[in-house]
Amino acid sequence: MIIIMQDKFIDKNMPILISDLQKLIRQPSVSAKNLGLEECARLVVQIMRKAGIKSEILRIGTNVPPIVYGEVKSVRNPNKTILFYNHYDVQPEEPLELWNDKPFSGKRKGNKIYGRGSADDKGELITRIKAVEAFLRTTRDVPCNIKFLVEGEEEVGSMHVEDYLRKYKSKLSCDAVIWEFGYVDEKDRPIISLGMKGLLYVELSIQESIRDAHSSLAVLIENPAWRLVEALKVLREKKGRILIKDWYKEVDNFTNKELQIIASEPFDEQSFKKEYGIKKFVGNKKGFEIKKALVGGPTCNIAGFTSGYKGPGAKTVLPSTALVKIDFRLIPKMNPLKQFTRLKQHLKEKGFGDIQVRMIHGEAASRTSISDKFVQTVKQAANESFGKSILSVSSAGTGPMYSFSKVLKAPCISIGSTYVFSRIHSPNEFARIVLLKKTTKCMCRIIKKFGNQ
Numbered sequence: 001m002i003i004i005m006q007d008k009f010i011d012k013n014m015p016i017l018i019s020d021l022q023k024l025i026r027q028p029s030v031s032a033k034n035l036g037l038e039e040c041a042r043l044v045v046q047i048m049r050k051a052g053i054k055s056e057i058l059r060i061g062t063n064v065p066p067i068v069y070g071e072v073k074s075v076r077n078p079n080k081t082i083l084f085y086n087h088y089d090v091q092p093e094e095p096l097e098l099w100n101d102k103p104f105s106g107k108r109k110g111n112k113i114y115g116r117g118s119a120d121d122k123g124e125l126i127t128r129i130k131a132v133e134a135f136l137r138t139t140r141d142v143p144c145n146i147k148f149l150v151e152g153e154e155e156v157g158s159m160h161v162e163d164y165l166r167k168y169k170s171k172l173s174c175d176a177v178i179w180e181f182g183y184v185d186e187k188d189r190p191i192i193s194l195g196m197k198g199l200l201y202v203e204l205s206i207q208e209s210i211r212d213a214h215s216s217l218a219v220l221i222e223n224p225a226w227r228l229v230e231a232l233k234v235l236r237e238k239k240g241r242i243l244i245k246d247w248y249k250e251v252d253n254f255t256n257k258e259l260q261i262i263a264s265e266p267f268d269e270q271s272f273k274k275e276y277g278i279k280k281f282v283g284n285k286k287g288f289e290i291k292k293a294l295v296g297g298p299t300c301n302i303a304g305f306t307s308g309y310k311g312p313g314a315k316t317v318l319p320s321t322a323l324v325k326i327d328f329r330l331i332p333k334m335n336p337l338k339q340f341t342r343l344k345q346h347l348k349e350k351g352f353g354d355i356q357v358r359m360i361h362g363e364a365a366s367r368t369s370i371s372d373k374f375v376q377t378v379k380q381a382a383n384e385s386f387g388k389s390i391l392s393v394s395s396a397g398t399g400p401m402y403s404f405s406k407v408l409k410a411p412c413i414s415i416g417s418t419y420v421f422s423r424i425h426s427p428n429e430f431a432r433i434v435l436l437k438k439t440t441k442c443m444c445r446i447i448k449k450f451g452n453q
């Protein structure tokens with residue numbers, strides 16, 4: 001491992017990193033319940049200021065959680081800026097009975113720190129702050145300008161992050177973005193992810209009669225659940241391909257370079273199947289097809305279906321209504337609104353114009369080009385600090401990356417300290433101290449290399 005001056009500072013100051021992270025965990029900040037958000041934002045400001053980062057709270061309205069802005073101007077390299085995007089909100093702590101300690105305890109046990117937010121995303125945030133502090137304390141300067149955008153609504157869909165980006169566009173302008181999280185796999189390899197899928201979340205519903213009826217009347221009254229089942233069958237074929245007209249129209253194929261990277265990404269089919277207790281994958285996918293699907297496969301997933309009687313035993317009822325929730329994962333060039341219009345049009349053309357279609361949420365996909373110089377910068381930094389790393393064309397999940405690349409026009413890359421089995425969003429969430437340390441050092445290298453890039 002290449003030693004840089006900041007490593008020593010980080011090694012020596014790990015107890016402070018840990019106690020600051022514990023302070024953050026002990027301040028509950030559950031966006032879904034609007035709990036503790038203002039307090040947590042103020043605490044982030046305090047911790048940043050203590051680290052030497054100029055920090056303030058930004059707002060776009062009284063009912064919207066604030067974002068925390070942080071900034072350090074570089075004396076010797078004032079023309080390049082890196083932005084760290086993170087969030088101070090966390091998922092709800094329930095179910096309480098499954099926690100070994102209180103959810104917001106921040107308790108340290110051996111090499112782990114427990115508590116809601118310890119990994120997602122307070123653990124990640126603290127590594128970025130401490131990396132900047134390491135430069136300020138050892139050199140009184142930073143290798144490039146640093147900015148922070150720490151939002152409070154990530155766990156509820158980042159509804160206002162794009163509004164913030166637009167309102168404070170010049171303040172937040174930058175040349176590269178480090179995303180809020182990154183996984184480290186079971187072999188301690190950080191995964192450098194260059195993109196995220198988009199999402200279209202819809203609700204399909206139908207009312208056939210004005211009230212539930214005795215099911216003997218099924219000879220006369222149409223059952224809305226059957227109607228929805230028939231409608232669903234025109235959306236997707238068995239192997240997973242989406243049947244909606246023009247659904248894939250704008251989509252590009254993978255480039256050769258992307259295919260190479262996808263092929264080199266590890267995926268353990270057997271342990272995955274074991275983890276979920278499944279025997280085969282959708283469409284009987286094997287090998288390369290599985291990896292390609294994870295990185296760039298659109299989906300049409302039934303997230304929930306409600307109709308009729310769901311209690312114990314039997315009730316012979318003919319329900320009057322039925323409702324289904326569907327999420328579609330989108331890939332680059334699929335516009336959520338356009339896809340929504342295509343869905344409505346398709347249903348109408350197939351004879352299901354009577355079904356109500358409502359869009360709940362839409363977010364476009366985003367991908368940073370493999371040929372962007374920033375990719376090599378991050379890759380080298382990761383290899384130096386972890387000894388190895390894995391490059392990934394896109395994560396299978398969704399986040400507001402598109403808003404960042406659209407408004408700030410900067411490459412976004414996700415890398416971080418989140419051990420893949422650290423139970424984020426679940427009871428007994430934890431962060432591994434060794435990964436917090438390695439990631440802090442990795443962030444230093446990214447800042448330094450980016451300054452020289």
Ligand SMILES: [Zn+2]
Pocket residue numbers: 091120155424425
């Ligand atoms: Zn999360």
